[in-house]
Amino acid sequence: MPDILHRVGVKSSTHDVYRALTTIDGLAGWWTVTTSGDSTVGGRIHFQFGDRGAFDMKVLELVPGQRVLWDVVDGPAEWVGTKVSFDLRQDDEQATVMFKHAGWAEPVEFMHHCSTKWATFLMSLKAMIETGTGTPMPDDVRITVNWD
């Protein structure tokens, strides 16, 4: 099954990145401002993207400063049952973020779209930590003409 893979390097500590991935305020600062729920292991986080839809993630695994794993439990049909992970590593002054959105059934056009969109959100995560300002929805980077 095809996966979406990305990597970014953030000038920070893995601790700061981990906090941005595991707190509601942190997540709201780079992915979507309308983030709610329980971000502890076994909890469920709701990411609302206005009229465009939403994703619900169950938190499967948290290793402080090292790893975050979510199971997509609600959202677009192509996403449900897929898994999203962030693996963190400190490389001198850089926190290296290895991202994987695994388990897509088919490499459909929507997967192409989500791959590019994930890249822009990971750059938003990087910007939020490095500069204090990310570009979460509704200020997210437009990769198409009509948000489609």
Added chain:
Amino acid sequence: MPDILHRVGVKSSTHDVYRALTTIDGLAGWWTVTTSGDSTVGGRIHFQFGDRGAFDMKVLELVPGQRVLWDVVDGPAEWVGTKVSFDLRQDDEQATVMFKHAGWAEPVEFMHHCSTKWATFLMSLKAMIETGTGTPMPDDVRITVNWD
């Protein structure tokens, strides 16, 4: 074998996108300013990224306004033998670009890096066509701290 997939929508015609993918000047406007060679079918294009390295692509297929296919004939070991394609489709005012970098032997860390980097270069392609200004190397978007 894992692939890198992306999609962007450019407010333009597929003709304009095709030109940006099939002329040396066009390619130099969004990927690297130091692009040279023969961009016709059977030709070889050299993309130099300063000290960071280079890629040589053999042009395998060109369908005007629809498709571009390259074979990586020189560059990093992980790239040689992989194929890069751009499939274009007109959707009203948007030229939809479906991108694939296919045939990676393994989902190595460098593949994660290249996936994110391709996304930023496709956004550079989009910006070049929509605004007249892309961000080709050496003005490319930094996704890590030290270009690594």
